[in-house]
Amino acid sequence: MSMPNEDNMASHAQLSSHFLGDLLDSIIVDVASECHRIARLGLDRNSEEEEEELRLSAQARVRVADPSNSSEANSKYVVDIFGQSHPSVASEVFDCMNCGRFIVAGRFAPHLEKCMGKGRKARPKVTRSTTAAQNRYSRGSPVSTYSPYANSSSSNRLSNGTSGVAGEEYSNGTFQEP
Amino acid sequence: MESGEKERLKELLRERLIECGWRDEMKTLCRQFARKKGRNNVTVDDLVQVITPKGRASIPDSVKAELLRRIRTFLASTSL
Numbered sequence: 001m002s003m004p005n006e007d008n009m010a011s012h013a014q015l016s017s018h019f020l021g022d023l024l025d026s027i028i029v030d031v032a033s034e035c036h037r038i039a040r041l042g043l044d045r046n047s048e049e050e051e052e053e054l055r056l057s058a059q060a061r062v063r064v065a066d067p068s069n070s071s072e073a074n075s076k077y078v079v080d081i082f083g084q085s086h087p088s089v090a091s092e093v094f095d096c097m098n099c100g101r102f103i104v105a106g107r108f109a110p111h112l113e114k115c116m117g118k119g120r121k122a123r124p125k126v127t128r129s130t131t132a133a134q135n136r137y138s139r140g141s142p143v144s145t146y147s148p149y150a151n152s153s154s155s156n157r158l159s160n161g162t163s164g165v166a167g168e169e170y171s172n173g174t175f176q177e178p
Numbered sequence: 179m180e181s182g183e184k185e186r187l188k189e190l191l192r193e194r195l196i197e198c199g200w201r202d203e204m205k206t207l208c209r210q211f212a213r214k215k216g217r218n219n220v221t222v223d224d225l226v227q228v229i230t231p232k233g234r235a236s237i238p239d240s241v242k243a244e245l246l247r248r249i250r251t252f253l254a255s256t257s258l
Contacts, residue, residue, distance in 0.1 A: 035208030
């Protein structure tokens, strides 16, 4: 006759490891479904791909930084994904659509600050018409061929195909910005 | 079987496995598998099958011992 205790203990042990297996399985399923979600959404992969892209772009930069084209801005020439290298944007010059002056792109933002007033008395010559038109134009990209228009209250606006700029705006009277 | 106690044991196991890096290993396996198979072709079942054998084998002995001890205590206390 075997001792009933031993049998109990054996079955207890079996039961415990079976129980542990159960717990482990359910945790495994949790982990698997989470990883599945990550894989499908590409969450985890994004960082890996980005790292690869960074590495590639770093390599490209090294290649470009060769003495082949280090004319002006020496390390500002970056090869983009099409293999073109172009000078840094800051050196481009274009017309401010507000005042019509030629502005270097790198100085455009501070110029706009003063140019559009921004609540300061830097440009007291703003009229209601130009302010209204500015609001429309500022929605488009600043780096395009806008024809400059002076601060007059002229009513002909040259729209560059941006979202339906109406021709007639408030062309009556001037108005000082505070 | 008290489901509350089972939940607590499961949480304990989960915590231990996270602490010892087991979970990260499993996630790495999944990532490698997904990369090989193509991440849009992966199913949950795939991943479960990938992880289960390795997962069961790589659970640290200390964790296993602790959990088994607790489980046995618990089973004993429910007068089986």
